[in-house]
Amino acid sequence: xxxxxxxxxxxxxxxxxxxxxxxxxxxxxxxxxxxxxxxxxxxxxxxxxxxxxxxxxxxxxxxxxxxxxxxxxxxxxxxxxxxxxxxxxxxxxxxxxxxxxxxxxxxxxxxxxxxxxxxxxxxxxxxxxxxxxxxxxxxxxxxxxxxxxxxxxxxxxxxxxxxxxxxxxxxxxxxxxxxxxxxxxxxxxxxxxxxxxxxxxxxxxxxxxxxxxxxxxxxxxxxxxxxxxxxxxxxxxxxxxxxxxxxxxxxxxxxxxxxxxxxxxxxxxxxxxxxxxxxxxxxxxxxxxxxxxxxxxxxxxxxxxxxxxxxxxxxxxxxxxxxxxxxxxxxxxxxxxxxxxxxxxxxxxxxxxxxxxxxxxxxxxxxxxxxxxxxxxxxxxxxxxxxxxxxxxxxxxxxxxxxxxxxxxxxxxxxxxxxxxxxxxxx
Amino acid sequence: xxxxxxxxxxxxxxxxxxxxxxxxxxxxxxxxxxxxxxxxxxxxxxxxxxxxxxxxxxxxxxxxxxxxxxxxxxxxxxxxxxxxxxxxxxxxxxxxxxxxxxxxxxxxxxxxxxxxxxxxxxxxxxxxxx
Ligand SMILES: Cc1cc2nc3c(=O)[nH]c(=O)nc-3n(C[C@H](O)[C@H](O)[C@H](O)COP(=O)(O)OP(=O)(O)OC[C@H]3O[C@@H](n4cnc5c(N)ncnc54)[C@H](O)[C@@H]3O)c2cc1C
Numbered sequence: 334x335x336x337x338x339x340x341x342x343x344x345x346x347x348x349x350x351x352x353x354x355x356x357x358x359x360x361x362x363x364x365x366x367x368x369x370x371x372x373x374x375x376x377x378x379x380x381x382x383x384x385x386x387x388x389x390x391x392x393x394x395x396x397x398x399x400x401x402x403x404x405x406x407x408x409x410x411x412x413x414x415x416x417x418x419x420x421x422x423x424x425x426x427x428x429x430x431x432x433x434x435x436x437x438x439x440x441x442x443x444x445x446x447x448x449x450x451x452x453x454x455x456x457x458x459x460x461x462x463x464x465x466x467x468x469x470x471x472x473x474x475x476x477x478x479x480x481x482x483x484x485x486x487x488x489x490x491x492x493x494x495x496x497x498x499x500x501x502x503x504x505x506x507x508x509x510x511x512x513x514x515x516x517x518x519x520x521x522x523x524x525x526x527x528x529x530x531x532x533x534x535x536x537x538x539x540x541x542x543x544x545x546x547x548x549x550x551x552x553x554x555x556x557x558x559x560x561x562x563x564x565x566x567x568x569x570x571x572x573x574x575x576x577x578x579x580x581x582x583x584x585x586x587x588x589x590x591x592x593x594x595x596x597x598x599x600x601x602x603x604x605x606x607x608x609x610x611x612x613x614x615x616x617x618x619x620x621x622x623x624x625x626x627x628x629x630x631x632x633x634x635x636x637x638x639x640x641x642x643x644x645x646x647x648x649x650x651x652x653x654x655x656x657x658x659x660x661x662x663x664x665x666x667x668x669x670x671x672x673x674x675x676x677x678x679x680x681x682x683x684x685x686x687x688x689x690x691x692x693x694x695x696x697x698x699x700x701x702x703x704x705x706x707x708x709x710x711x712x713x714x715x716x717x718x719x720x721x722x723x724x725x726x727x728x729x730x731x732x733x734x735x736x737x738x739x740x741x742x743x744x745x746x747x748x749x750x751x752x753x754x755x756x757x758x759x760x
Numbered sequence: 761x762x763x764x765x766x767x768x769x770x771x772x773x774x775x776x777x778x779x780x781x782x783x784x785x786x787x788x789x790x791x792x793x794x795x796x797x798x799x800x801x802x803x804x805x806x807x808x809x810x811x812x813x814x815x816x817x818x819x820x821x822x823x824x825x826x827x828x829x830x831x832x833x834x835x836x837x838x839x840x841x842x843x844x845x846x847x848x849x850x851x852x853x854x855x856x857x858x859x860x861x862x863x864x865x866x867x868x869x870x871x872x873x874x875x876x877x878x879x880x881x882x883x884x885x886x887x888x889x890x
Contacts, residue, residue: 391806395802408889408890409886409888409889410883410885410886410889412885412889427885428882428883428884428885429882430882431882431883431884431885432880432881432882432883433880433881433883436880500890502885502889502890503885503889503890504890506885669810670810673809673810674807677803677806677807678803681799681802681803682799684799685799692799693798693799693800693803695800696800696803697800697803697804697807697856697857697861698803698804698807699804699807699808699853699856701810701811701849701853713848713849715849715852715853716852716856717852717853717855717856717857718856719856730855730856731855731856732851732852732853732854732855732856733852733855733856734852736848740848742848743848745821746811746821746822746848746849748821749811749818749820749821749822750810750811752819752820752821752879753809753810753811753812753813753818753819753820753822753877753879754809754810754811755819755879755880756813756814756819756877756878756879756880757809757810757813757814757819759880760814760877760878760879760880
């Protein structure tokens with residue numbers, strides 16, 4: 334059977350609002366003008382993290398550059414959260430995880446705007462930034478997470494003394510410096526928020542990294558993990574074994590422990606059961622969808638997360654606005670690999686919709702998530718997810734699971750994962 | 761598979777009748793090629809990028825899938841699926857995909873050009889960063 338297929342391109346669907354002067358840059362103070370001959374329309378992406386970058390690149394690729402893409406990112410550098418726990422362990426520098434955004438301007442014809450979004454006008458399809466505004470046909474919001482300080486208000490202003498380091502950057506460096514300065518015999522106390530939060534295995538990986546550093550350099554020191562959850566939330570059996578065996582006498586894991594009070598000066602925390610004083614304190618606060626999602630009023634689940642369709646990642650409350658990455662409400666782990674998967678399903682669906690076709694009715698994607706238990710060895714959880722039409726959610730397929738035990742081979746694969754996902758989103 | 765293909769063709773024809781502002785780019789694809797170009801397969805293939813690079817061109821350590829012989833790809837995936845080829849994670853991914861998807865992924869990757877994908881260059885963290 335040798336059928337001939339013809340690919341459809343839209344000749345011109347330009348709305349008058351999109352026909353703008355051909356500068357391709359942001360005016361000093363005004364609306365964004367983009368050259369757009371032969372365009373199928375414009376997608377604006379808020380956030381140049383894992384999700385936003387993947388969406389932007391794949392929309393350009395799959396639309397054969399027919400859809401204009403504008404990315405708005407407030408930071409001028411990309412700092413990877415994945416592998417940032419290794420900075421605490423001492424086997425990586427923050428510099429190893431820091432990259433520029435130059436690719437975007439060069440490789441894919443994306444219009445890059447280094448600015449902060451301050452308002453979203455979904456009625457007039459316009460995004461307002463500190464220094465200008467830009468209109469869209471479709472908007473993708475990929476803002477990551479914001480921290481919630483409701484229950485510990487004094488934590489927010491104490492971020493120098495007690496950094497969360499749950500967004501990689503200077504806080505990660507600060508926490509590492511505190512660990513280096515801590516005398517042997519000291520106590521590192523860290524807390525895990527109640528799920529869902531960014532990167533389910535991340536806090537336990539962090540405990541392992543700090544323990545690995547202590548074991549080699551400060552063997553009399555302790556790591557106390559105060560977990561708000563009833564048990565380890567990811568790779569449980571593996572982490573429990575590593576805590577009890579590899580880091581016996583160093584890691585002290587305590588379930589159901591919610592910090593209710595904090596004394597910043599003495600780094601003392603109170604839970605329902607006990608009072609603990611730390612030398613180095615790392616409280617990972619509960620999280621919610623980042624500010625741009627709040628501004629667009631798409632954070633409709635408990636005013637925290639965004640409800641979306643898993644076929645298109647369009648918000649169920651605001652039309653033409655899509656949300657991807659950590660900000661969405663779902664049963665999927667909030668990981669970088671997941672963020673890029675959602676981004677590509679969203680990108681693919683937007684390309685189809687803008688070409689007047691239907692998106693894939695049954696998306697499938699895979700997630701592989703590695704955690705390092707020391708400087709070399711890693712463990713994984715890997716699962717394929719398939720769309721389940723009855724439940725309208727992504728469901729784990731058969732065959733998923735975790736490593737049998739930590740290994741150096743998986744450590745190499747974890748490095749390969751990082752190199753490849755960085756290359757995928759940043760080049 | 762056949763039914764799906766005809767449905768696909770039907771959708772495209774239906775679109776062409778409806779929208780007058782469409783032009784056709786002359787592009788000849790075999791039926792398998794057009795199926796493996798579908799949103800369903802391109803997004804599964806893209807999901808592999810986290811470890812195997814954009815369009816299957818690895819930026820390091822993992823094997824490049826771009827331009828791989830489709831027969832070889834299928835045999836390996838089936839061997840991961842039934843456990844005859846030992847693996848750290850690949851058996852999990854192979855088990856989660858069905859045979860049609862594996863066949864079409866083989867076709868998809870076989871058609872990708874081999875290009876050099878490099879990891880991005882790291883740089884110093886600026887003082888102004890968060
Ligand atoms: C310690 C740690 C370890 C981790 N390890 C792994 C791992 O090994 N594997 C894995 O898969 N995942 C890991 N993760 C999780 C991963 O980092 C997140 O899931 C991922 O970053 C989510 O991507 P995102 O695009 O949703 O958000 P982000 O990557 O946070 O991107 C959001 C972007 O939006 C920008 N932004 C926000 N507000 C505005 C605004 N108003 N205007 C303009 N721009 C704005 C931000 O500057 C940011 O660049 C880890 C996380 C942590 C904290």
